Amino acid sequence: MLNTTCVRNAQTQHGDAGVDVENIFLHRSMLATNIGSSTLLTDAAGPPASPQCVWFHDFKGTEPTEEDGSQESVQSLEGPDEKEEITISEKRKTETPEEGSKPKKVKLDGNDSKTKRPGFSDERYDETSYYFENGLRKVYPYNFTFTTYAKGRWVDEKILEVFSREFRAAPPEEYERSLEAGKLTVNNEKVAKDYKIKHNDLLANVVHRHEVPVTSQPIKIVYMDKDIVVVNKPASIPVHPCGRYRHNTVVFILAKEHNLKNLRTIHRLDRLTSGLLLFGRTSEKARQLEQQIRNREVQKEYVCRVEGRFPDGVIECCEPIEVVSYKIGVCRVSPKGKDCKTTFQRIGEVGDCSIVHCKPLTGRMHQIRVHLQYLGYPISNDPLYNHEVFGPLKGRGGDIGGISDEQLINNLISVHNAENWLGTQEENGPVRVVIPKEVQKSSEIEPTNTVSTQTCLEEPDSSYDPKKDTSDPHCCECKINYRDPEEKDLVMYLHAWKYRGINWEYKTELPDWACETNINYNQL
Template sequence: MDQQQSKLLRHAQTQHGDNSTDIDNIFVNRATNVNKNIQPPDAPSPECVWFHQIDNENGNSPEVTEEEQKTEKQSQLSTTNEGQAAEKRKATTFDEISEAKKIKYESKHPKATRPGFNEDRFEETSYYIENGLRKVYPYFFTFTTFTKGRWVGDKILDVFSREFRAHPAEVYQRSIEAGKLTVNHEIVPADYSLKHNDLLANVVHRHEVPVTAQPIRIIHMDEDIVVVNKPASIPVHPCGRYRHNTVVFILAKEFNLKDLRTIHRLDRLTSGLLLFGRNANKARELEQQIRQRQVQKEYVCLVEGKFPDGIIECNESIEVVSYKIGVCRVSPKGKDCKTTFQRLSNVGDSSLVLCKPLTGRMHQIRVHLQYLGYPIVNDPLYNHEVFGPLKGRGGDFGGRSDEQLISDLISIHNAENWLGIDGDIDTVPLQPISVKDNAIKNGISLNSAPAVNLPEQSVATQTGHDEPDCTFDVSKVTTDPDCHECKLNLRDPVEKDLIMYLHAWKYKGIGWEYETELPAWALKDSASEKLT
């Protein structure tokens, strides 16, 4: 295995949680390589060496000469004048390291848990369907994080007000005073200055953003892989304001497809093909194919204007302007990128375009279309005047610096953190408004969910699970007098908030190929004939 393959394998094991390497073994393997005498003689060779030394281009470990072995042996046998073994640099035994790590790992420390989601997480709350939307009953959740370097010395209230903008400062003030926001499991005042390694825990009453009630449809499933057609508006995995309203949670909670390993991702508003591995080996195999650009990907999208004839190639490098809010731009300082585009048909003043990304950069198709001057029709981010009068065409952002661009994007409210609020926040009632109260106010029936057009086969029918009961149950509604969002009239998202005209249509790798049905917006004219 060469160096490149070794790096890929190590990365895959880290992301997918290979059973052969757990948190303990990472540190044990590191200690083993630092002091090779602590590994027991009958221990099997690890599948992947995590920390190793390389002294040549072939990636081989350096050979130890006979003289070096003899010197090391004599050093180990040396004793003090009193006949006792030297203790100054005594090696820790394998059992001692294992036991020490086991004690730390099995502690009740909030961070001392294995990665992933256990049954308790899945049972935090449940779903109900209303107005064609999948909604989550509000639930209590504890966010934990260790103090970051830039926070050290700052007051805890200042840090939360500055770093976590989901709520105003007075909400965090009340949480601190009520003992819901703690440091190292202890209640502290609002002017407490954070120290290195402080553990912050914040108990919140969480309201998730609704997503479409369109079902997730399985394209293919076997013992190694699950391929689904993801509806727009549903994130792949927990992020931001989404947790239970994500693909991985929905598949696990409602259809018992648990422990899926993410191979690639789609933007929340993008629909289409999504692949999951059901074991670490398959996940590594497909992930390596994608990383080594051995997978052919085809997307369809609807863009503004009449796209040029022929095959248009864009090779502009893409740079991430801000990971925090998820924004990219074309920049010579970015990573290499290549996408080919071909117009399939005209749809009124728009064009249906076939996209083939040859690399896999963040927001690649969306950014390249913005640069070419043909942004996706309803892209809430890259088809916006915040990028200047030309909306970023040709890399022209109206003279804005990256810092100004980020500030302006935050000020117009980042589309990826959508939160609909009816009316002026300052005029909302002071008493908590429950899900039930909002429903009654808006004339929504609580006894039955509206009809949703389902395809012939949903995930439930293909996994042998019955369709869950998603009618509204008032007994599952919770409120919190200290919760800021319980006091707001939250409106339902409308179609423009839930969909973007970009669809992952076909993926083809080594020995496999998958394809989804096309969304309705891509079948408005004869374009479907060209696609098929």
């Protein structure tokens, strides 16, 4: 048996503690797992001819996980992933104001000169460029500096010991080499591996960054004026930099290809959810629309495809939803949860599935997905809430198999470590876990110094250009052959269709999976 944690730490760009809630169970068809342990079932036939693995991701800094985005998750960026993106606002509450009370005010910086986030400068936009390949948008690898101030618990500890324990992006020998080469610095100065961290030390680590591919579908602009930009977000693209995504995000793509910079995020969508996304071009407009969302003055309509034949008529679900774990972003129906209300109506059928119209009247994390799970009609390809880890009934009626919330979290992480994994799928055969080649000597890889930049309004390359690629002799990921994600890995059948507020209304075209001939949207 092969220990999951050991392999994962050897292969991932991120720490063992991180779990990507968007990709838990994304590749569950690839591996046999034992939920009660952290081991993988491997093929005894021996290793494959060449190291290949599927693209995988980590959780820390993951895109806020809610369908309608009126509520943001508190995000800790302690890990080595996105030290620059530290201005994520605090979790917004969406409680309805008590009768007679004044509407809550959204706290936004009214000084436009100060609302530009760190990491969103022209220099950052031009770090690298895109190319299209196999129906995917890809990013040429590039050098990136992660920074963080010393945590109190690190003080008086040796820097090598801290990085080896806290940041498992690479084995200890990698960090030792970085220290010797001056890539891992303290207060912009080279230090020895036995340097003891002091209060307020600024730690910086230069890494060769490989981003995860997303769909090549364009981000279509639905409406734009001097105050607002409304787009139709394809599934698989996060809204803003997080985890292993930076340039492959909506805000970077809009800035690099449409010269739309410094957009104010008004609401969010899950990475795998497609549909309507609003950005403010001014802080005043962002404040106005956020206020409407917080006060529940915005009507939101979604379309999804669920398992089974959904009941007739309008079905209302008012079960309270509790966040089981903010760390991995998982929710479930619970009496201890916050008030929720969603209405559903079947509008068509596709084979054994139903197309359902959804109206979330509150804005809880994963509200639509959790309520559909509770009703027993989960989204047919939901990688999280349509999974046996929630028990034999997959969470129907709130039944998670009699386990505690703590055990549920442990099982989720255990299954994630195994299923969201590297491996090659053998035709009609078992999956074999692949351990990458041992780190090669520096002389075996000639570093490429060409920097591939893409300034605003430039078109991405229509195909891969090896002259624009970069490599690093000490980068583990440069030595791994990743298998491209498939369509099933990029799309969840949930689409934000219409948003209607005070004196405004926007809607998007529907995705292909929601456009079957027997579906009548005129009835809505």
